[in-house]
Amino acid sequence: MSRRLELRCSAVLQPAHVRRAVRAKAPHYFKRPRLPKLQVSTGCNSGVSVLRGAIRDTGAFTLLELLVAVTITLMLAGLMLAVTTGTLNLWRRTQDNSAMSAQAKLTLDLLERDLQSGCHRQDGVGITWLATEVINNPADLPNHGWRIATLMKPAGAESQRLVPVTANGLAPAIADARFGLSGVWLRFTVTNIDSEGSVPVAVAYQLARRAVSGAYGASNLADIRYSLFRSAVDPARTFSAGYSVSAGTYDNTVPGYGISTFPNAVTSPAVADVLATNVVDFGVWLYVRDNTGALRRIYPANNADRAHAATDATTPGDPNRYPEVADVMVRILSDEGARILDAMEKSNGAITRPAHYANDAEWWWGVVEANSRVYTRRVEVKGRAP
Numbered sequence: 001m002s003r004r005l006e007l008r009c010s011a012v013l014q015p016a017h018v019r020r021a022v023r024a025k026a027p028h029y030f031k032r033p034r035l036p037k038l039q040v041s042t043g044c045n046s047g048v049s050v051l052r053g054a055i056r057d058t059g060a061f062t063l064l065e066l067l068v069a070v071t072i073t074l075m076l077a078g079l080m081l082a083v084t085t086g087t088l089n090l091w092r093r094t095q096d097n098s099a100m101s102a103q104a105k106l107t108l109d110l111l112e113r114d115l116q117s118g119c120h121r122q123d124g125v126g127i128t129w130l131a132t133e134v135i136n137n138p139a140d141l142p143n144h145g146w147r148i149a150t151l152m153k154p155a156g157a158e159s160q161r162l163v164p165v166t167a168n169g170l171a172p173a174i175a176d177a178r179f180g181l182s183g184v185w186l187r188f189t190v191t192n193i194d195s196e197g198s199v200p201v202a203v204a205y206q207l208a209r210r211a212v213s214g215a216y217g218a219s220n221l222a223d224i225r226y227s228l229f230r231s232a233v234d235p236a237r238t239f240s241a242g243y244s245v246s247a248g249t250y251d252n253t254v255p256g257y258g259i260s261t262f263p264n265a266v267t268s269p270a271v272a273d274v275l276a277t278n279v280v281d282f283g284v285w286l287y288v289r290d291n292t293g294a295l296r297r298i299y300p301a302n303n304a305d306r307a308h309a310a311t312d313a314t315t316p317g318d319p320n321r322y323p324e325v326a327d328v329m330v331r332i333l334s335d336e337g338a339r340i341l342d343a344m345e346k347s348n349g350a351i352t353r354p355a356h357y358a359n360d361a362e363w364w365w366g367v368v369e370a371n372s373r374v375y376t377r378r379v380e381v382k383g384r385a386p
Contacts, residue, residue: 096334097373103276104330104375107228110275111205111328112379119189119200119243120322120383122314128246129322129383130188130310132284132299136160136180144182145208147224151345152209153280154361155181162283162300174285174327175374180306183207183228183282187245188310189238199235202245205275207282224345225338228279228330246309278333280341280368286323295325322383329376337371 061069120129135141136155141148153159164176187204208229211222233241233250241249286299286308298318299308310322333341343351344367357363 092336093334096336100278100332100334100373101375103279103332104373107275107279107330108328108375108377110230112377114188114190114203115326115328115379116382117190117198118381118383119191120310120312122312124312124314127242127244127312128309129243129312130308131186131246132286132308133185134160134162134180134300134306135182135185136306138181141182141209144185144206145210145229146182147210149209149224149345149347151347151360151364153181153226154364156361158361158365160303160306162303162305174283174329175376177283177285177329179281179283183279184284186284187250189243189245200238200243201235202233202238202241202243202250204231204245205229205282207279212277223342225277225342226280226333227277228275228282230273230275232273276330276332278335278338279330280333280372281329281331283329285327287325287327288318288321289324298323323381326379326381327376328379329374331368331372331374333368333372337367340367340371 118130121127135144136159138148138155159178160180161176161178164172164178166172166176183206185204185206187202189200189202191198191200206229207226209224209226212225212227213222241247284299285297287295287297290296296318298321299305301318309320310316311320313320316322340351341364344364353360353363357366
């Protein structure tokens with residue numbers, strides 16, 4: 001116990017006169033500490049001094065601190081906006097790629113099934129079992145169900161690169177080719193129609209630019225899109241018309257027999273089916289095998305070879321041989337690319353050609369190549385007699 005506490009405790013227990021004597025002898029042990037007095041200034045700056053003390057005591061923010069906090073908040077908000085926008089764009093591109101891949105798979109799967117079950121017989125009676133044609137003349141398109149516009153897929157050399165030029169001695173690839181305004185018009189006879197007992201049926205594949213819904217001649221049109229169509233003539237009509245897909249009985253003006261992919265209005269309805277929308281190009285390369293088993297392309301032989309007719313001649317030349325292998329390609333636009341292309345082709349001033357494009361044809365293909373993907377497949381063509 002400290003000396004001070006001992007003195008105080010002993011003093012408490014003693015009589016009053018003793019306590020007084022002890023206090024007189026050691027007064028400093030009994031003194032209470034005094035608090036410092038509050039100093040109040042009475043000068044002209046007294047209010048400022050008190051205010052500064054109050055601000056320091058309450059802990060409020062200064063103007064500089066508020067500006068720093070606002071700046072940091074804006075930076076974080078901008079960063080979050082950039083991350084959110086990037087995520088949404090990635091999600092949109094992923095959705096577009098998924099949709100394009102699904103359409104391409106459906107199209108190429110059906111094409112492969114048809115080509116693998118094609119009919120061909122060398123009996124010398126003048127039957128064309130398979131035919132291709134590249135249509136690059138706008139005047140021919142209405143007969144194939146097209147809606148013509150001033151600005152649309154360009155004709156001429158821009159769209160006709162059947163065998164693209166390559167550099168450094170590399171072999172050309174079908175993915176780099178362009179097949180005219182309407183793509184390749186492919187017609188042949190197949191026996192793979194499951195519901196019809198595998199009897200021969202004439203089919204055709206082709207592009208058409210038309211409304212996504214409604215009748216061909218409707219005045220109030222829905223959105224115009226490029227689509228790939230597949231048309232089929234029923235077995236009874238195929239039998240009555242014969243199997244030559246180039247015969248006049250399959251002309252589009254004959255109801256029920258037209259094998260353009262979306263025939264003009266007179267053709268029987270429900271003949272053509274849309275395989276894929278936003279398809280802006282479709283093409284095939286045809287091959288035969290030589291004596292060594294190597295493939296040799298017989299169509300197109302060059303950039304000007306726009307047609308092929310596989311006849312039933314016993315010893316046909318390359319322009320008339322039935323193929324053993326086919327390369328197939330489709331170019332499909334993304335949804336965003338289709339919207340841009342639609343705005344361009346409406347020509348209503350909503351979108352104008354950028355200055356770095358020399359002409360509308362270059363602009364059209366520039367937009368298409370920036371917003372599309374090309375899908376290819378090699379197919380064994382297994383022709384057999386009906």
